Amino acid sequence: MGFAHVLNSGQFQLPDLQQLFKLSDKIRAYNDTKDGLMFLQGLLPHKRAMLFFSQPSTRTFLSFQSACHILGMHTSEIRDPSTSSEKKGETIEDSLRTFSSYVDLIIMRSPTPGLCERIAAMLDNTKSAVPIINAGSGPDEHPTQALLDLYTLERSFKEQGGLAGKTICMVGDLKRGRTVRSLSLLLTHYKDVTIIFCSPPEFKIASDLRTRLEKAKHISFIETTNFQDSIAAADAIYMTRIQDEYDALDPSLQQIDTTKFNLTAAHLPQLKTTCKILHPMPRRKELDTKIDADPRATYWQQQRNGMWIRTAIIANLMGVADVI
Amino acid sequence: MGFAHVLNSGQFQLPDLQQLFKLSDKIRAYNDTKDGLMFLQGLLPHKRAMLFFSQPSTRTFLSFQSACHILGMHTSEIRDPSTSSEKKGETIEDSLRTFSSYVDLIIMRSPTPGLCERIAAMLDNTKSAVPIINAGSGPDEHPTQALLDLYTLERSFKEQGGLAGKTICMVGDLKRGRTVRSLSLLLTHYKDVTIIFCSPPEFKIASDLRTRLEKAKHISFIETTNFQDSIAAADAIYMTRIQDEYDALDPSLQQIDTTKFNLTAAHLPQLKTTCKILHPMPRRKELDTKIDADPRATYWQQQRNGMWIRTAIIANLMGVADVI
Amino acid sequence: MGFAHVLNSGQFQLPDLQQLFKLSDKIRAYNDTKDGLMFLQGLLPHKRAMLFFSQPSTRTFLSFQSACHILGMHTSEIRDPSTSSEKKGETIEDSLRTFSSYVDLIIMRSPTPGLCERIAAMLDNTKSAVPIINAGSGPDEHPTQALLDLYTLERSFKEQGGLAGKTICMVGDLKRGRTVRSLSLLLTHYKDVTIIFCSPPEFKIASDLRTRLEKAKHISFIETTNFQDSIAAADAIYMTRIQDEYDALDPSLQQIDTTKFNLTAAHLPQLKTTCKILHPMPRRKELDTKIDADPRATYWQQQRNGMWIRTAIIANLMGVADVI
Structure with missing residues (x-):
């Protein structure tokens, strides 16, 4: 295999996911020794990447x-796009x-939905096509975030028989957080996963996501406002922050009290001992820093x-996955 | 040879140009294989370059x-010069x-004419002189742009007996575009080149350039407003944009209709089949994106x-041209 | 040895300083040949550093x-911290x-005193602790500046029996310049150094520094406004600029005439021939550019x-000092 581009999380099927996760595991193992790290260093020293971030995101x-x-x-x-010739x-x-x-x-x-797809298509029509990775396109897609979330779940459950059959509780701003959307859809590739969507009524998942999940075969989900029961039932809790940078669009959302959906150290005794x-x-207040010291964090x-x-994705796109 | 600095396009004589273009050809050839790229990588890994861009230019x-x-x-x-200690x-x-x-x-x-020369002269008086490359100094000089333009013309005509004897049509804002000035002067090193300067009357070449070209031995030129005839006669068309970032200085120039000097797909049948x-x-409107698909683009x-x-120039300045 | 972090100049004892300076000398020697440079290159190619500068400082x-x-x-x-997720x-x-x-x-x-210590302590409690280097924390600490100043003095006096017994004259804004504070305290590690603090009365050293120097065993110091006598007596003159970025806090300081404390070419005949x-x-006006050409500069x-x-410090922190 080998992708031409990484544009959206919908492009990944189960074998793609498994191959990427296996590759990530291998890369992580090389990291343990200088020899391993030097081997990885030697794969693409003759190649150049550009990070074009017209929307800030330090972490990504x-x-x-x-x-x-x-x-x-x-x-x-x-x-900083203002250093660019867009000015001209x-x-x-x-x-x-x-x-x-x-x-x-x-x-x-970039903040522009669909831009990556458009650029990838444009480049594919030239002699100098290069791979494009979507590192987040506004409220639209952020496929590598979805992959890292899923990879973390997979690894977390390695000693518990894998992701199949597990209950994942997603909490917070389920309406606007794009990671919730992408991760939920990727979870449909696994057998018998249950998702508990737990949020204030105003932040429930969007109707199109609900429809897509209803049509999916291998997944069941519930929507609830009962935080206590949700976290107690979860094999993993996926907390998210309120996306209030979009609140200007709907000021009424600023008034909603979300404190009931904050995970604090006081909740820890209620969680399964194996919960992730x-x-x-x-994060902001929705996830108490006191939890950092808990082994379930x-x-x-x-x-x-x-x-x-992301290293695995780049290795795949640049054609060196096979030698790793 | 081996330059101490690259400060202006006037410093290059024909043998310099030929050596740089040959070096560029070689570097390009190394690019075809991983071994070639690794060879180039191995030339200067122990050296450090600084890009000091106090005027934005993403491309350069x-x-x-x-x-x-x-x-x-x-x-x-x-x-961003504001991160610098100039603030202090x-x-x-x-x-x-x-x-x-x-x-x-x-x-x-930088936006300051003559700054590179001043800095180069200052450093030459110290024990730690390092080479300076002028990557554009305001409306003044942009020598590597002139070199890349000339290199592109030379390569374009390789199978047509070279640049000598060819007709180059330059279109647009010939008054303020510094690339037109530098390229024209470099073309005087070649035998029997004809330049057609085609522009609205308000954007004709500056009088000092006209005088210098009149004194040059090997070049002939005409100035015209006839776009149709100009492009039909050209072996290469060098389109340029209106430099309207300088229009604040002369608002009357904003009123000029330059649309007659735009190259569109409709013009393509009138061009020579070998025209470059x-x-x-x-670019902006002066060069239609529909032309991108034409082999003459x-x-x-x-x-x-x-x-x-630019790779060739750096190799030259850093003393590794001979081993390439 | 091998530090966990470099947070403040007070953490260095004489053996630490001597080891770092020796390491710096070795690194400098490797710089003379391509082989030497390639050896250094090969030490940490598998490691990644992040420079997090939320306060601008091009030089550092x-x-x-x-x-x-x-x-x-x-x-x-x-x-530019505004590109960071602090925004979120x-x-x-x-x-x-x-x-x-x-x-x-x-x-x-960063502009925040004590931040580096806080971050280092926080990371030390995690599984992924990495070394922190303080590259300047507001008016507080700038340990690598103090080390480079001291290293320069040490090297300067190599052929004059070393730093012990020498007279160092510090001039300028002794009140607010943190380099004066740190360097003075490091000088207490050497035997019989005399410091002449020469400044307008308003810019005398802070009282806590005075107290600490009074308690130190091996150092003597005087405070004076007599610039002529001070520079004539000095084995080294340490000029500093007025830190007027802090003047907004105390506008009366802007009125002080500091020109009497500027070192100009006219003073050169009064300095010892071996003065550094x-x-x-x-710098600004306090140090005349005409002095640049003098061998004592x-x-x-x-x-x-x-x-x-700084290369030596990084080598130390990353565990490769021993192989250099």
């Missing part, structure tokens, strides 16, 4: 850049076609997993 | 950075002398040539 | 980045714990020493 940026560096790639970056009236298509003349891979994040607590980060490993899965 | 920045990376160099960058009242001379203590090459772009279409980019290769010629 | 930034590159490390950077309400602790999942070393500069002139840079070497000492 740094984990992608580190992923490039792990494979020995040189990186260039644009993090250039279209984004021309800008990215230009970048594609200089580098071998473009990792892009995830969060795509950044899995969100720091989750972040590091972001680097491994 | 990225092609220079990629050129450094091709040769294995580490790069540092300053793209430091002179630009002190800043650049400081940078020269840390790196082996400085690539600088160039543009220093970024040469501007994407032209951009990539910018990376090769 | 670039010398640290070059230090990383000398050892072959890949670097990531944050120079993340704490600085969460941000830095995140970064520590992606890289092997964090070099941080240092300045932490950036040591501030350019001082800047380059910043790169060597």
Whole structure:
């Protein structure tokens, strides 16, 4: 296998996921020794990646850049679009076609839904097509976040028979958080997963997601406002923050009291002893820092997993997955 | 040979140009294999370059950075002068002398005419002189752009007996575009080139350029407003954009209708079948995107040539041209 | 030895200083040949450093980045905190714990006193602790600046029997310049050093520094406003600039005439022939550029020493000091 681009989480089927997760595991193992790290370094030192981030995201940026560096790639970056020739009236298509003349891979994040698809299609029609990775496109897609979340769940349940049959509780702003959407859809590839969507009524999942999950064969889900029961039943809890950067669009949402849906140290005794607590980060009050010391806190490993899965994706796109 | 600095396009004589273009050709050939790329990587991994861009230019920045990376160099960058200690009242001379203590090459772009020359002269008086490359100094000089344009023309005519005797049509804002000035002067090194300068009367070439071209031995030129005849006669068309970032200085220029000088797909049947279409980019309406698919569109290769010629220049300055 | 972090200049005892300076000397020697440089490159190519500069400082930034590159490390950077997820309400602790999942070393500069200590302590409680280097924390600490100043003095006096017994004259804003504070305290590790603090009365050293120096065994100091006598008596002059970025806090300080404390070319005949002139840079009017050509001007070497000492510090923290 080997993808041409990574544009949305819908492009991954179960075998793709399994191959990527296996590759991530291998890369992580190489990390344990200098020899292993030097082997990875030697894979792509002759290749150059560009990170084009017209929407800021330190976390995603740094984990992608580190992923490039792990494979020995040189990186260039644009993090402030005002330094770009867009100022001189250039279209984004021309800008990215230009970048594609200089580098071998473009990792892009933008506030514009569908932009990555459009750029990938445009480049595919040229002689200098390079792979595009969607590192987040506004409220639309963030496929590598979905992959790292799923990878973290898979690894978490390795000694408990895998993801199949598990109950995942998603909490918070289920309406606007794109990670909830993407992760839920990826979970349909696994057998008999149950999702508990737990949120204030105003932040319930969008109707189109509900419809898609209803049609899916292998998944069952419930929607509830009962936080206590939800977290007690969960094999994993996926906390999310309120996406209030979008609140300007609907000021009434600012008034909603979400404190009942905050996970605090006081809740810990109610959780299963094997429960895994995830969060795509950044967090605010919804996830108490006192939980950090609990062995069930899995969100720091989750972040590091972001680097491994992104390294695996780049290795796949650049054609070196087979030698790892 | 081996330059001390690259400061202006006037410093290059015909043998210099031929050596640089040959070097660029070789570097491009190495690019075809991993072994070739690894050979280039191995040339300067122990050297560090700094890109000091106090005037934004994504295109030039990225092609220079990629050129450094091709040769294995580490790069540092300053793209926003407000992060610099100029804020604390430091002179630009002190800043650049400081940078020269840390790196082996400085690539600088600034809005200030003559700044590169001044810095190069200052550094030459110190024990830690490092090469300076002028990556554009306001409306003044942009020597590597002129070199990449000329290199693109040379390569374009390789199978047609070379540049000598060819007719180059330059279109657009010939008054203020510095690339037109530099390229025209470099063309005087070739035998019997004819330049057609085609523009609205308000955008004719500056009188000092006219005088210099009149004195040159090997070149003839005409000035015209007849777009149709000009493009039909051309072996290569060099389109340029209206430099309206300078219009604030002369608002009357904003009123000029330049649409008659736009190259559109409708013009393609009138061009020679071997005609090459160039543009220093970024483009706006003066060059129709529908032309991109035409085999005569040469501007994407032209951009990539910018990376090769810059790699050649760096190799020359850093003393590794001979081993390539 | 081998530090866990570099947080403040008070953590260094004489053997630490001597080991670091010896290491710096060795690193500098490797710099003379391509083989030497390639050896250094080979030490940490599998390691990644992050430069987190939420307070701008080009000089410190670039010398640290070059230090990383000398050892072959890949670097990531944050120079504008507004690109960070702090915008989304993340704490600085969460941000830095995140970064520590992606890289092997964090070099941080911030306007917040004590932040580095706080972050280092936080990370030490996690499984993924990485070394922290304080690259300046507001008016508080800037340990690597103090080390480079001291290293420059040590090297300067190598052929004059070392630092012991020498007279160092510090001039300028002794009240607010943190480099004066740190360097003075480090000088207490050497035998019989005399410090002349020469400044306008309003810029005398802070009382806590005075107290600490009075308690120190091996150092004597005087405070004076007599510039002429001070510079004539000095084995080294350490010029500093007025820290007027803090003047908003005390506007009366803006009225003080400091011109009597400026070192100009006219003073050169009064200095000892072996006197060394240092300045932490950036300079303004307090240090005449005409002095640059005098062999006693040591501030350019001082800047380059910043790169060597920082390379030594990184080598120490990353566990490769022993093989250099």
